[in-house]
Amino acid sequence: MAGNSFGQIFRITTFGESHGLAIGVIIDGCPSNLVLDMNFIQAELDMRKPGQSKITTQRKESDTVQILSGVFEGKTTGTPIAMIIPNEDQRSKDYSHIKDAYRPSHADYTYDAKYGHRDHRGGGRSSARETAARVAAGAIAKLLLAHNGIEIFGHVSAVGTINAPQLSLKSVSELLEIRESNIVRCADPATANEMIERIDSIRKEGDTVGGKISCIIKNCPVGLGEPVFDKLHADLGKAMLSINAVHGFDYGSGFEGSEMKGSEHNDLFIPPADGKLADNFKTVTNYSGGIQGGISNGMDITFRVAFKPVATIMQNQQSLDSSGNVSSVQGKGRHDPCVVPRAVAIVEAMAALVLADHLLRNKVIKL
Numbered sequence: 001m002a003g004n005s006f007g008q009i010f011r012i013t014t015f016g017e018s019h020g021l022a023i024g025v026i027i028d029g030c031p032s033n034l035v036l037d038m039n040f041i042q043a044e045l046d047m048r049k050p051g052q053s054k055i056t057t058q059r060k061e062s063d064t065v066q067i068l069s070g071v072f073e074g075k076t077t078g079t080p081i082a083m084i085i086p087n088e089d090q091r092s093k094d095y096s097h098i099k100d101a102y103r104p105s106h107a108d109y110t111y112d113a114k115y116g117h118r119d120h121r122g123g124g125r126s127s128a129r130e131t132a133a134r135v136a137a138g139a140i141a142k143l144l145l146a147h148n149g150i151e152i153f154g155h156v157s158a159v160g161t162i163n164a165p166q167l168s169l170k171s172v173s174e175l176l177e178i179r180e181s182n183i184v185r186c187a188d189p190a191t192a193n194e195m196i197e198r199i200d201s202i203r204k205e206g207d208t209v210g211g212k213i214s215c216i217i218k219n220c221p222v223g224l225g226e227p228v229f230d231k232l233h234a235d236l237g238k239a240m241l242s243i244n245a246v247h248g249f250d251y252g253s254g255f256e257g258s259e260m261k262g263s264e265h266n267d268l269f270i271p272p273a274d275g276k277l278a279d280n281f282k283t284v285t286n287y288s289g290g291i292q293g294g295i296s297n298g299m300d301i302t303f304r305v306a307f308k309p310v311a312t313i314m315q316n317q318q319s320l321d322s323s324g325n326v327s328s329v330q331g332k333g334r335h336d337p338c339v340v341p342r343a344v345a346i347v348e349a350m351a352a353l354v355l356a357d358h359l360l361r362n363k364v365i366k367l
Contacts, residue, residue, distance in 0.1 A: 001115070001125065006239070007353060009360040010144075012137045016087075017119055018127030024084035025133035027070070027140060029360065032078030033367050034144055036071055044139040045085070047345035048132055050336075053183040055199040057336045061088055065136050076140075083136045087129075101321045103329050105311035112322060128244040128339070131346045138349020141356035148366050150355060151218045154347045155179045155187040156340045157304065158212035159195040160202075164188040172218060185344045203337035206314030210245075210307050211340035213347045217290070217301035217355065222280055224296040224358040231294025232358060233303075239350035240305045245339050248306030252289025260287075267299075305347050310336050 005013040009029045016023030042065060049063040050056060063085050070081030099120050102108040107126035111118040118124060142152065151172045157164045164186050167175065179187045184199065186192035195211075202209045225232025237249045257265055267283035280298030290301035312335045319329040336342065359365050 006242070007357040010141060010353065010357040012134070012353060014130055014133040014137075016084075016130065016133065017121075017124040018087070018129040019119070019121035019124070020087060022084045022086045023130060023133045024082065025137045027081040027083075027137050029357075030070070030076050030078070030081055030140060030144070031360070031365060031367060032076050034076040034140070034147070035074060036067075036076065036140065037143060038065075038067075040143065041065060041136060041139040044135050044142070044345055044349070045132060047185075048135045048342050050342070052342070055183060055196060055203065055337060056342055063132055081140065083133070085132050085136065098329060100323075101327045101329050102319055103311065104317050104319055105308075126244070131243065131343075131349075134353070135345050135349045138345075138352045141349070141352035144356050144365065144367075145352055145359070148221075148359060148364070149219045152215065152348045152351050152355075153179075153218070154213050154215035154344045154351075156185050156192075156195065156211060156344060157214035159184065159198055159338060159340065160209045160211065162191065162194050162198055163212075164191040164214075167214070167216070179344075183341065185341045199338045207337070208310040208313055208335075209338050210247075210309040211338055212307070213305045213340055213344055215303055215305070215347055215351055217351060220290060220296045220298070220301055220355065221359075221362075221364060222296055222298040223362060223364075224355070225291065225294045226361075227294050231291075232296055232301075232354070233289070233291045233294065235354045235358070236301075236303060236351060239354050240303070240347065243305070243343065243346050243350060245307045245310065245343075246305055247308045249303065251291065251301070251303035253287040254289075254304060257287055305343075307340050307343060310339055 005011060011028045012025050014025045045063045045065055049061055051058055051060045066084050068082040068084060070077055070079045107123060111126060153172045153175050165188055167187055175187050179185050182189060182192040184192050184195045186195055199209060233251050240246055240249045253265060265287050267285050267288050270282045270284055283299060286299045289303060290296055290299040314330065316328050316330045319327050321327045
């Protein structure tokens with residue numbers, strides 16, 4: 001199986017399966033002398049781990065990360081960083097009923113067709129459990145970005161048809177406090193309550209619901225991204241679309257921008273005050289989402305990620321087995337009725353990996 005690595009300079013390779021001994025990641029290209037805050041790394045993993053609340057899967061995993069190499073006396077050495085997260089609460093028997101059957105809208109059929117062999121226990125490598133390794137690597141990328149003043153904030157902006165209002169202009173620390181005050185991780189408390197009720201209602205029906213995560217990257221320097229095939233928004237899009245259950249990505253004005261006139265959509269520059277130019281030129285609006293020509297322009301980078309409803313539902317569905325016989329499949333075990341509350345950490349992690357990689361490509365990293 002190819003395609004397990006991501007990034008050019010700050011490059012990660014993840015490994016492991018949902019019901020194996022452990023999952024993990026190797027980070028290559030991380031600069032030396034970066035001080036690692038293990039409490040921060042674990043806190044990032046805790047945002048993604050299962051069993052957090054009544055609206056997430058009840059699988060119990062501590063997701064305790066262990067660093068095997070690349071760190072000495074609390075600092076990175078510049079050599080590959082190996083991290084593992086043991087699996088502690090597998091229930092492989094919950095998947096015995098799909099050993100020879102294909103679940104609708106899962107990767108069961110495509111894995112079997114491509115490889116001729118699949119791990120049916122929790123989906124094996126196709127399980128979203130793999131993303132814990134990305135979050136661990138993304139936490140280190142975030143620490144690298146913090147030295148360069150870059151902040152990333154994501155929150156659940158929609159569950160089904162329930163949409164949160166546009167975020168008010170608050171600091172990232174204020175937004176984080178609001179987001180973490182509710183179990184759905186929405187930065188608008190009133191909307192959060194609606195979302196929680198909706199997810200819980202869907203869960204009781206044995207069904208699932210999709211949602212959206214909105215993300216903002218603040219203090220990104222001008223000049224990140226390459227102008228043709230490695231555009232910054234293209235790399236962000238690839239990163240987000242690699243996350244399990246993601247079906248859509250847009251940035252800036254997104255699809256709504258296609259309904260506007262150029263005179264409405266253009267981001268006009270703000271004249272410098274007193275004739276003195278600031279370090280970065282600013283614009284009146286930010287329909288470009290902080291990226292123009294594939295290159296960051298110094299404004300906030302904004303994007304949204306759309307997640308489909310989780311494919312495992314606790315209802316009977318008609319399917320086929322590996323011999324083409326009609327069969328009936330019903331979800332068993334522990335599954336999320338809505339993935340977005342736990343996916344906030346994954347979206348932020350993937351954004352951090354993209355930004356760290358492009359900072360190193362531009363050779364503008366500070367430590």
